[in-house]
Amino acid sequence: MESLLDVFRAVADPSRVRILLLLDQMELSVGELAVVLGQSQPRVSRHVRILAEAGLVSRAREGAWVFVRLSGRARPVMAAMRALGDIESIGAEDRARLAVVRAERAVAADSWFAAHAEDWDRERSLFSREADVEAAILAALGDRPLGDLMDVGTGTGRMIELLGPRAETALGIDRSPEMLRLARGRIEAAGLRRAEVRSGDMFSLPGIDGSFDTVVMHQVLHFADDPPAVVAEAARVLRPGGRLLIVDLAAHDREALRSERRHVRLGFAAAQLSDWMAAAGLRAEVAAHLPAPEALAVTVWLGEKIAGETARVVRSVA
Template identity: 50%
Template sequence: MNHDADLFHALSDPVRLRILYLVREMELSVGELAQTLAQGQPKVSRQVKLLIDCGLLDRRKEGNWVFLRLGNRALVEPLFALLDRWAQVHGRNPWLAADAARLTAINAERSAEAAAYFATHAAQWDRLRGLHVATQAVDRAILHALGDHPLGQVVDIGTGTGTMIELLAPRANHVIGIDRSPEMLRFGRAKLLEQGITNADLRQGDMTALDLPAGSADTVVLHQVLHYAHRPATVIAEAARILKPAGKLLVVDVAPHHREELRREHAHTRLGFADEEVLACIAAAGLEGRVEEQLAGGELTVTLWSARPLPARLRAV
């Protein structure tokens, strides 16, 4: 098989070029592509397969959904540099403007779904937030704990609808948000698109077994997620695994409490954490931890713990 011939064959069809331009803007399912292109889903699936086979597109499974994203950067980036230059000289294909308009409609549909979901759950979330200090105070404490320097490659474990991504993306090179719930990720993706946050990538995953390389993150955040974990030490160990040697882990959760309804009604596995327990988990993961701040002011106290990898000479002792 001639890979060069396959690549140029894939680029020879205008529909396949339109697909590449659309996926460049945002991750899309085959159904959404078919809707945007006004073509049948089987036909679009065949075109997508050709693009995947030559490395220009990649598939990402999320629950029952499969999303398409750009593939091999070594292929894709030079290709778009050439296409953009061609458009500057010869003008853009009129199909692309029509596709962009339909893509805007899909964005609006996603945003409407997200708004309906948030409206349905707003009262419940407001009640939960009312149990502890105001969100703005927690956000300020998080930014203070992370310091003034750029955050680099950020991983937000248990991202939910992307609240931490909204806070941290302006100071990050790139943010990966990971959550087990496809529904939450779908709504989070719509919210981030609506706000114009382009340096973020939301993925489905398990916080105890992250599909990320060791030593790949400058900053890792566990924000109000540890109380859902059956094995908190495993979650912290996995966060430690992906930290770079000079990276930083920030854990934000509640101190011990007796609100049993949070276990019954909101699936909280743990009713908060004592400092010594979190710090012991951090130490067991080969990190050096400290209590950054405790925020009282409601029925629940929010605690921030930070951690950094120990120097290699100390880990070996």
């Protein structure tokens, strides 16, 4: 009974209902919630603590940021509130402000990528030896044909250059015109006639459901403000039996990368990303972990789409 009363007390405050509605859109940091709500960070932290004590949200610290997500317990509570009244109207203005926050973040990231396009290959090698990473990628994919390949966040096109010769077709997607210009030059120099690059967004990939055999994301996901949504979108375009390969940083505490290199997430725990893949209908495994004593460790995840599986809600996954 006391647990149930904690839930009722938690949702009795309009600000906390607004927080739940925002988290129903995506995982957010406490600072981002404060900006959207127009409240001080200590006040928002108090609201989040109350929601967490009621079991409605969970918190995860990454460096100096604390990310907040809905828990599984919040789903029936929110469904009950929606059945009793129009709670969506409470958060309409918040959703509009959230869209502005996300757009401003995207503009800042695009500007950074435009300024660093020429140095992108060197940038990625700062974290671990790129030769070791590429060897791990090839080992994870094995000798199986790659079929129709998509490289999400293709950057300068290195993954297309590496994997394109083994694919029936290859498509590189990136939002940065400067990156795409470099990628086109690289693909042309490699003589890959069945490969192309195109402007696109990792949250809304080109192609109908089940149109690719292999999707690759190399050092891309830590730039995403909603990583589970990116994983689910990649799974959407995979054919049954298709594979998603994700290469990214292991969890770390280098807070400076947020401001210096526009990282949104400070890497990922092995189980965290595997859970997101599983939630998107993929049979997931850690294919390789590359420790780097003097740099940041890199992990390679591989997921295979299970025939008949559908993605489930992943915002509550820690």
